Amino acid sequence: MRIDRNSIAVVLVGVVLLALGPVLPSWAVSLLNVALCYGTVVLGMMLLMRTGIVSFGHGLYYCLGAYAAGLLDHFGKMPDMLLMVGAGAVTAGLVAAVLGLLLAKYRDIFFAMLSLAFSMILYGLLVKTASLGSTDGFNVAAKTVGGIVIAEDSVRIVVYSLAVVFATLSAFLLHQYLASHQGRLAGAIKDNELRVEYMGASVKAAVHRNYVISAVLAGIGGALMAVNIGHIDPEMTYWPQSGEFVFVAILSGTGSVFAPLGGALVFEAIRSFAYEYSPNTWQMVLGITMLLVMIFLPGGLWSLFTRKRGA
Amino acid sequence: MLTRLLRVALTGLAITAVSSAPALAQQKTSIKIGFVTFLSGPASGPFGVPAKLAAEGIVESLNAGKGPAPYQIKGIGGLPVELVVIDEAGGATKQVSEYRTLVQRQDVDVVIGYIGSGDCLAIAPVAEELKKLTVFFDCGTPRIFEEGSYKYVFRTRPHATMDAVAATMYLLDNRPAVKRVSGINQNYAYGQDSWNDFEATIKAMKPGVEIVTSQMPKFGAGQxxxxxxxxxxxxxxxIHSSLWGGDLEAFMLQAQPRDIFKKSQLVLVAGEPYLHRLPGKIPDGTIVGARGTNGVFAPDSALKRWLVATYKAKSGGLDPNYPAYSVAQAILGVKAAWEKAAAKKIGSATPMGAAKNVKEEMEKAYAPPTQEEVIAAFERNVFDSPSGKVHMNLGKGHQAVMGTAYGSTRFENGVVKVGSIKYYDADRVTPPEGVSSLDWIKSGFKRTK
Structure with a gap:
């Protein structure tokens, strides 16, 4: 394990966020909470983008994570938050390990379309499953954490704190991975796959591994979101949801593990205020933001933090 | 970089700390209603925007004190009403976030909204958690109060089970010899529920019918x-169908030239709002409903004429459709409960001269009712609406019950008219308290448990 400045910063930010929980107004806590769940999924998108591939179907794992968590509550009668997040991560990881065997062979538009197709298969299945509420979905609630019953008036703060812990842990571990030998292959694959093969590394294995990691992150994000929102439906694997993850990933940039989390927060904040102040044109506000970022900050919002140092 | 990050975090913290400083307790000068409806997406045209127009028109009229009896008091309880409109598009995840924003950042007094059943299911527990009076005006799924029990959540329109039950009764009255039954419904929760209710009802009411086909095209298919x-x-x-919006119009335009309706009776459970859009394309004798005694089914009253006039002024001459009637029901429901609570407070105040602190006592009595008092007055309330009397009888007093109506279409002088209207009492088409809709249908419509 390498303890560099960024690892320390991740932990510090996590601690600050935990401390802010009881202090911030409740609307800000719920905004942060949603952003953290989203950010965790986008961390995985960032890893894929660094590897040079874009998935238009990551809603699949986000939704699988959420439904794994939801089914534990719905049928398993085990509404333990740690178990739920664990189930989300494992389910997403297992499915990705299988689908990855096929997907790791493809690149570019073929990868994007295939991943989209898989996510829409899950959507179709869920819509036809009336016992899970079809498009209406069903409600989810976490009642315990590691066997300890959550007091009714502290649910929000517990859910938020665990989101902080999981998001921070994910960012920390992903940062470690990106700095490792295996992780550094991502950028090399993006630049030139042939050279990576000549170096003696397996491109397919690396792509497969990164795909599974990103799916696990999406599964964790989905499970956290299910508990945070308290309701899940097939919309989570519908294509606009997957597109939104790509949107936030591009908005954030891939420069650092801070980028997806910060980008998700910016996105959520813009969306929330746009809903409030321009209810008829909130989509346009998001679109214009995206255009401005693409034109003036092609490296995403994160380039705001790196550009100055170079200059 | 570390210091820059910290600086950003601290600035953010400072901004939120300043903006969230608690407002000083003040005398209430207005009532803020968060109103959530589809402003974009497929449901915005037929449902969302008409609902918004109706809400705006009704609020303006009430604020001006132009409401008919018994709603002549200005605004709600004398206080002007302010609407905060939010788009319902984006799915349940976003709606829960936006609901929290409405309650916690915008500090609304009441939330009225939600057309999508999934959104209603997701919002109900959050309303309970945040302890905020929330009124669903249009979503139809019976699951809300059959699967849960809520203190802060009300629904001022009846749930969707009666659509199927009354449609079947009307059908069997007019065509008792029905044998071969089919359906075309969208493949999403409402379409599936609508078909399942209808299938179960007709099998229970007329044993021996044969379901020959159930088509489930995807939502928004178009072809x-x-x-x-x-x-x-x-x-x-x-042919049973719960299609609505563009899907219904596309289906009618494509099906009509193929002569399918010459042999088969068409039942459109939610067809009434689209009749004026399909002149000449709806075969005579089509059975249509409006999901309640709304639109052409609403009995004439001062309230109905008021809604029609208000809506026409707002929409440039269009008649209100059933979401507009549902909105009127929700806003008037809140107004009725609020004013009932206020009257009760004044009525039970200490008589003048009998107490020492007369001034304080009277001030307390004339202060706006608290949320708890409004909720107590709302439960099991009976109030007037443009579609008739609303009884808050189900869901422990939180779910409205009303009768419904069906009719048959007739093409006359270039417009589609609805005739042979039959009304069905709430008792005949709604399950009793504590029995789920599907169990009630399967039990043969028993009134007792």
Whole structure:
């Protein structure tokens, strides 16, 4: 394990966020909470983008994570938050390990379309499953954490704190991975796959591994979101949801593990205020933001933090 | 970089700390209603925007004190009403976030909204958690109060089970010899529920009917060539459909030239709002409903004329459709409960001269009622609406019950008219308290448990 400045910063930010929980107004806590769940999924998108591939179907794992968590509550009668997040991560990881065997062979538009197709298969299945509420979905609630019953008036703060812990842990571990030998292959694959093969590394294995990691992150994000929102439906694997993850990933940039989390927060904040102040044109506000970022900050919002140092 | 990050975090913290400083307790000068409806997406045209127009028109009229009896008091309880409109698009995840924003950042007094049943299911527990009076005006799923029990959540329109039950009664009254039954419904929760209710009802009411086909095109399909072929091939006596919006219009335009309705009776459970858009394209004798005694089914009253006039002024001459009636029901429901609570407070105040602190006592009595008092007055309340009397009888007093009506279409002088209207009492078409809709239908519509 390498303890560099960024690892320390991740932990510090996590601690600050935990401390802010009881202090911030409740609307800000719920905004942060949603952003953290989203950010965790986008961390995985960032890893894929660094590897040079874009998935238009990551809603699949986000939704699988959420439904794994939801089914534990719905049928398993085990509404333990740690178990739920664990189930989300494992389910997403297992499915990705299988689908990855096929997907790791493809690149570019073929990868994007295939991943989209898989996510829409899950959507179709869920819509036809009336016992899970079809498009209406069903409600989810976490009642315990590691066997300890959550007091009714502290649910929000517990859910938020665990989101902080999981998001921070994910960012920390992903940062470690990106700095490792295996992780550094991502950028090399993006630049030139042939050279990576000549170096003696397996491109397919690396792509497969990164795909599974990103799916696990999406599964964790989905499970956290299910508990945070308290309701899940097939919309989570519908294509606009997957597109939104790509949107936030591009908005954030891939420069650092801070980028997806910060980008998700910016996105959520813009969306929330746009809903409030321009209810008829909130989509346009998001679109214009995206255009401005693409034109003036092609490296995403994160380039705001790196550009100055170079200059 | 570390210091820069910290600086950003601290600035953010400072901004939120300043903006969230608690407002000083003040005398209430207005009532803020968060109003959530579809402003974009497929449901915005037929449901969302008409609902918004109706809400704005009604609030303006009430604020001006132009409401008919018994709603002449200005605004709500004398306080002007302010609407905060939010788009319902984006799915349940976003709606829960936006609901929290409405309650916690905008500090609204009441939330009225939600057309999508999934959104209602997701919002209900959050309303309970945040302890905020929330009124669902249009979503139809019976699951809300059949699966849960809520203190802060009300629904001022009846749930969707009665659509199927009354449609079947009307159908069997007019065509008792029905044998071969088919359906075409969208493949999403409402379409599936609508068909399942209808299938269960007709099997219970007329044993021996045969379900020859159930077509489930996807939501927003637009092309129904193969579904229409399948319907024709199965040679049904009846075609049941809960299609709405552009899907219904596309289906009618494509099905009508193929002569399918010459042999088969068409039942459109939610067809009434689209009649004026399909002149000449709806075969005579089509059975249509408006999900309650709304639109053409609403009995004439001062309240109905008021809603029609208000809506026409707002929409440039259009008649209100059933979401507009639902909105009126929700806003008037809140107003009725609020004013009932206020009257009760004044009525039970210490008589003048009998107490020492007369001034304080009277000030307390004339202060706006608290949320708890409004909720107590709302439960099991009975109030007037443009579609008739609303009884808050189900869901422990939180779910409205009303009768419904169906009629048959007739094309006359270039417009589609609805005739042979039959009304069905709430008792005949709604399950009793504590029995789920599907169990009630399967039990043979028993009134007792």
């Amino acid at each position: 129904y060539g193969s579904e229409i072929s399948a319907l024709i091939a199965s040679n049904p006596d009846v």
